[in-house]
Amino acid sequence: MTPLRKKMVADLRLRGLAPNTQDNYIRCVRQYAAYHGRSPTQLGTEEVRAFLLHLRELDRAPATVVVYWAALRFVYAVTLRRPDVFEDVPRPRVPRRDPVPALTRPEVAALLGASVQAYDRTLFTLMYACGLRVSEACGLQVGDIDARAGLLRVRLGKGDKARAVALSDQVLTLLRAHWQQHRPPKPWVFPARRMSSPGRVDTRRPWKDRPVDRKTMSERFRVARRRACLRRPATLHDLRRAYATHLQEAGVDLRAIQVLLGHARPETTARYVAVSAEVLKATPCPLELLG
Numbered sequence: 001m002t003p004l005r006k007k008m009v010a011d012l013r014l015r016g017l018a019p020n021t022q023d024n025y026i027r028c029v030r031q032y033a034a035y036h037g038r039s040p041t042q043l044g045t046e047e048v049r050a051f052l053l054h055l056r057e058l059d060r061a062p063a064t065v066v067v068y069w070a071a072l073r074f075v076y077a078v079t080l081r082r083p084d085v086f087e088d089v090p091r092p093r094v095p096r097r098d099p100v101p102a103l104t105r106p107e108v109a110a111l112l113g114a115s116v117q118a119y120d121r122t123l124f125t126l127m128y129a130c131g132l133r134v135s136e137a138c139g140l141q142v143g144d145i146d147a148r149a150g151l152l153r154v155r156l157g158k159g160d161k162a163r164a165v166a167l168s169d170q171v172l173t174l175l176r177a178h179w180q181q182h183r184p185p186k187p188w189v190f191p192a193r194r195m196s197s198p199g200r201v202d203t204r205r206p207w208k209d210r211p212v213d214r215k216t217m218s219e220r221f222r223v224a225r226r227r228a229c230l231r232r233p234a235t236l237h238d239l240r241r242a243y244a245t246h247l248q249e250a251g252v253d254l255r256a257i258q259v260l261l262g263h264a265r266p267e268t269t270a271r272y273v274a275v276s277a278e279v280l281k282a283t284p285c286p287l288e289l290l291g
Contacts, residue, residue: 002039004039004040004041004075004079004080005026005029005030007079008025008026008029008074008075008079009022009026011074011078011079012025012026012074015078018135019135020135020214024067024071025070025071025074025075026071028067028068028071028072029071029072029075031068032048032051032068032071032072035051035054036050036051040072040075040076040080041080044082044085045085045086045087045088045089048072048076048085048086048089049088049089051068051072052065052068052069052072052089052092055068062092062093062094062095063094065092066091066092066094069089069091069092072086072089073086073089102238102241102242102244102245102246103234103238103239103241103242105246107228107230107234108128108239108242110228110229110230111124111221111224111225111228111230111234111239112124112125112128112224113228114224114225114227114228115220115224116223116224116227117220118177118178118181119178119182119190120217120220120221120224122174122175122177122178122190123137123138123190123212123217124217124221124224124236124239125171125174126140126171126174126175127236127239127240127243128239128240128242128243129168129170129171129243130152130165130166130167130171130243131165131240131243131244131247131260131261132154132165132240133237133240134214134217134218134236134237135214136154137190137217138190138211138212138213138214138217139155139188139211140152140188140189140190140211141155141186141187141188141189142186142187142188142189143187144189145167145172145175145189146167147167147172150166150167150168150169150172151164151165151166151167152164152165152166152167154262161262161264163259163260163262165260166260175189184207185207185209188210188211188212190211190212191207191208191209191210191211191212192207192208192210192211192212192213192216193206193207193208193212194206194207194208214236217236218235218236221234221235221236240261244257244260244261244269247260254266254269257269
């Protein structure tokens with residue numbers, strides 16, 4: 001590991017950025033250096049602009065280019081202490097996407113039912129029932145479950161912001177069944193499997209001493225989506241969006257949803273909550289109301 005990368009890793013950790021964000025920033029800076037064939041310490045504004053234009057020419061999505069921009073701004077402003085590099089590098093504009101209806105309740109039920117393995121079904125159900133991010137669900141520890149208080153404590157929230165969400169009796173029963181069936185080693189509720197060969201779990205030591213990887217669960221969710229014959233795209237994060245939307249439709253106050261999701265600003269929650277297709281279809285036509 002180069003001294004620059006070592007310092008950047010330390011800076012990312014000190015800032016409390018999410019592990020996924022840390023990995024993405026490191027990857028982006030590495031690709032930037034590879035593109036120019038030199039260390040970022042030897043590069044400046046013109047090289048940053050050229051690299052971002054190169055990404056545009058590759059037809060990378062605007063949201064993806066923004067991640068590269070943020071990663072490079074971090075390494076120059078924080079790690080290298082050269083904020084002047086970005087004085088002439090505007091932030092790429094990300095067009096607002098058309099609002100996509102949230103998953104309906106029948107669609108969520110179909111996705112959960114299409115999960116063949118009980119391990120996967122439990123994790124997916126927990127994400128929907130508690131509004132968790134995939135990283136929060138994968139990193140859940142036994143000590144985070146407060147059965148007596150009926151709460152699930154989320155320690156690995158975005159930006160290292162801890163929060164608590166309600167843990168229903170139904171979800172608690174599901175987690176206990178998961179524990180009795182798999183007996184995963186503490187502290188992880190969803191540890192990674194140890195494979196003896198591709199597709200075969202090591203029967204002697206079936207678990208690794210780390211949580212399951214979010215990419216692994218995302219791939220298993222894609223399998224469940226195909227099995228559920230869901231015609232529109234959906235990712236694991238859509239379970240969290242559905243959680244927020246269904247709570248709002250049930251009459252839960254937006255401020256309460258903001259706290260449950262761990263959002264710092266209500267504007268974020270307002271953009272996050274979508275109207276489900278069920279509600280859209282149930283909206284009366286004004287023409288029919290004319291009488």
